[in-house]
């Protein structure tokens with residue numbers, strides 16, 4: 001394990017495991033469920049039960065005592081080195097953010113996954129990718145996988161300017177940022193208006209991916225749906241966390257919030 005502070009509030013933790021089986025067809029924005037020491041538990045190893053390296057990957061849930069399960073996006077995958085990174089928003093509360101803030105080489109963490117249902121589809125020639133800083137790794141992964149010929153527009157909401165960072169993407173990628181407290185970013189609901197003129201998720205060739213705080217995602221979906229029925233696969237609007245509630249909402253097949261909390265959330 002190695003760590004790197006990317007911005008004052010974004011901690012990258014690189015994990016490696018020599019016998020890590022990585023599927024060839026990892027979907028864009030694939031994620032893992034990490035098991036972090038619950039508040040009151042004393043160490044990562046005892047909380048994980050097994051002081052192994054990363055793993056095991058498993059498709060379903062695993063039950064680990066004294067841990068809290070949290071979802072994080074796989075990024076910076078290096079197949080040859082059997083390693084990848086998780087980028088943690090250091091928001092100051094919660095088992096995952098606390099663990100990431102203290103993580104250092106030599107520590108271990110248990111993960112389940114990878115999971116994800118995103119798909120790069122040939123009819124999509126325009127992408128709007130938007131979210132708060134929890135969605136940054138997912139947005140980067142989409143940008144890395146979409147063909148270089150497509151047009152992409154990215155919008156990120158960050159707490160302050162110190163969080164701004166390079167995004168990358170195909171040549172025709174435009175990037176914009178808004179700054180302020182995520183929960184008060186009313187303009188997230190206006191995602192439709194952030195798309196370049198004429199882009200609508202109702203159009204066959206346009207894909208919208210939006211992720212971030214749950215109540216804002218609900219509003220985004222409402223705003224976008226007001227424009228008419230959206231073809232399946234054109235809108236992935238996924239709640240990644242919920243203000244005032246521990247544990248991210250478990251994403252459902254269409255990316256809408258689930259009423260059922262993810263196992264292990266507390």
Ligand SMILES: Cc1cc2nc3c(=O)[nH]c(=O)nc-3n(C[C@H](O)[C@H](O)[C@H](O)COP(=O)(O)OP(=O)(O)OC[C@H]3O[C@@H](n4cnc5c(N)ncnc54)[C@H](O)[C@@H]3O)c2cc1C
Pocket residue numbers: 031068070071072073074086087088089090091093094095096097098133134135137138182239240241242243244245246247248249250251266
């Ligand atoms: C599919 C998926 C992929 C995700 N990928 C990433 C990722 O790559 N990087 C990432 O940082 N997050 C990611 N998230 C979001 C992350 O799982 C949640 O933010 C999670 O709740 C953090 O757990 P915690 O233990 O730190 O805080 P919790 O115990 O869940 O929450 C404690 C308190 O902190 C608040 N809180 C939680 N998250 C935030 C936040 N980001 N900002 C401000 N307040 C917050 C909660 O409302 C609660 O009041 C992803 C979520 C999903 C569903």
